[in-house]
Amino acid sequence: MSTAPVRSGTAADLGAVRDRLWQAVRTGDEYAATDVVLDAVRGGIGMESALLELIAPVQARVGTEWAAGRLTVAQEHAVTAVHERVIAALAHHPEGRGEPPWRPRITVACVDGEWHALPARLLAEVLRLRGWHVDFLGAHVPTAHLIAHLHRTGPYAVALSSSLATRLPTAHAAVTAVQAVGVPVLVGGAAFGPGGRYARALGADDWAPGAREAAALLDAGVARPDPLAAHQPVDDLPHLADQEYTMVVRTRTVLVKETLADLEDTYPPMRAYSERQREHTAEDLGHVVDHLGAALYVDDTGLFTGFIEWTAHVLAARGVAARALCPALESLRVRLGDFPRARRILGAAHDALTSRPAAPNVPGSGKSR
Structure with a gap:
């Protein structure tokens, strides 16, 4: 299945393509979904926009449809799996390979217990397109394994993602552990609340509401924490006493x-x-x-x-x-x-x-x- 290319970036154009993408992923047709997105890229939408203005909002619709009782959990997972396949196809497309890595290494991961990995995957792909050397560790990364990875690779920064507020205590422990080895932590995802209010409470070095904002923060530079100034999580949240x-x-x-x-x-x-x-x-x-x-x-x-x-x-x-x-x-x-x-x-x-x-x-x- 092929679709008409997108020839401009108007809201109407994007809306029409999102509708076609939704119909494809809703029925589990990964080939049609891939055609929709690749045709949009050939029409000039750009790889980053394909990720953040097509795939991301269609994925967000999944949650809305589930909450309204129009999708089952199994269907929700199936749509996410199709999107993962589409992202993989984009990454292997000639226009999706991005710049050769010339920027430092970045580790992108979901906190322990967080299985919603697609937002982190989108960030990883955006950073790759912008020339960063990205290690994408995926969903549900235990903090001990994350720290072991950092010791082996020495990244410039870590980007942690979490969608569920119930993971905030685990996220806090991960932020503190990463900073203790001298690596700055950027966090993102719905778990961190409106405006990133919980990110600040948990002592993260920075917070971003989306992939483009996260990339901009990394481009601007992130100060490295002093490992000798490491503290315990309760220091950030004295009410836990x-x-x-x-x-x-x-x-x-x-x-x-x-x-x-x-x-x-x-x-x-x-x-x-x-x-x-x-x-x-x-x-x-x-x-x-x-x-x-x-x-x-x-x-x-x-x-x-x-x-x-x-x-x-x-x-x-x-x-x-x-x-x-x-x-x-x-x-x-x-x-x-x-x-x-x-x-x-x-x-x-x-x-x-x-x-x-x-x-x-x-x-x-x-x-x-």
């Missing part, structure tokens, strides 16, 4: 189990749940506790409230009342009665839910439970 984060993380399994039991009494519809629905509910409660832990770690109520509001939106798209989350939040608040920060965060999320207007069921969306 209250041990609330530590206790919530350590008792996660118990909190989920006891909250699940409470819901059987306080949320009557749950009594009719099948075993599979109960398992899904337990998974959801695990995510709630994990995000509570992340909010405690950075001491930001908005992190947890934002997650709960997003979860409510997803539930509503599947025909489940958002206020079904309220009994779980209240149960956790009672069980964490000795933790004032946790109670404050849970209370704010509960208030945000109860002030939401009731949303009508989405026709045909089905139930998530």
Whole structure:
């Protein structure tokens, strides 16, 4: 399958090509998807724009479609796999080989536990196009393995990516460990919050909202940290001394189990749940506790409230009342009665839910439970 080349960079042109790319990846047709992108390159869009103005926004649409209940997790993974193949085809295309490496080595990796690797892959390809020598380590890189790699290769800088806020404690440990060997750390991804607020809290050397901004920061130069000035993560976040984060993380399994039991009494519809629905509910409660832990770690109520509001939106798209989350939040608040920060965060999320207007069921969306 071939498509008409893009002959200009107007929004209408790009929009049309994105639509064709979406149709191709949505059906799992990697050959059609590759043709769409390569035809756009032949039409003059440029390799970097193909990565960041075609592939990136179409990939972002995947999350939107999943949240609306129009894609399954399996379909989401299939689309991502097609995009990976398209990026590989671009990298081997004559116009995609970029400049021979004349800039220093950069290590690009996802933090331990972060499986959403495509944003990091896009950054790696942009840096290659701009002449950097890039080591792309991919998803879920344990910090110990990352540090061993740095000792072997001595890069100019490390770019760390994370999409999930629940990975912030791990990201913090990685930032601190990398700086301890004298390598500066640039971070990016949705995990680091609006405007990179958590990047600063975790002591990263810099933050970028996207690949072009990250490349510009590296072009401008990044100061190398002094290994002798290395510090512990708690130095950046003195509120961790209250041990609330530590206790919530350590008792996660118990909190989920006891909250699940409470819901059987306080949320009557749950009594009719099948075993599979109960398992899904337990998974959801695990995510709630994990995000509570992340909010405690950075001491930001908005992190947890934002997650709960997003979860409510997803539930509503599947025909489940958002206020079904309220009994779980209240149960956790009672069980964490000795933790004032946790109670404050849970209370704010509960208030945000109860002030939401009731949303009508989405026709045909089905139930998530």
